[in-house]
Amino acid sequence: MVFVGVGLGEVSTCRVVVSENQTLNKGDLLGHFHFGGSTHCLIFGPHIKVTPYDGRPERCLEGLKLQVGEGALQVQERAA
16 A cells, blocks of 8 residues: 655645654554645555445545544455
């Protein structure tokens, strides 16, 4: 999986605090944005199946509003 931090127009800096090949655990700090808004995207390889958290693969997640800590996706490794 790849994490891409994206600073919005007003963001002056995206500060990444992890190193290449560093082992991470759930909840570990990846970095932070300086000033203003931000977003991110996750990129999964073809061996990963990603579906909406409610199990409806046809559901469009675009524009979905979530509460902090609320699940959005289920991620599973595809069967070989």
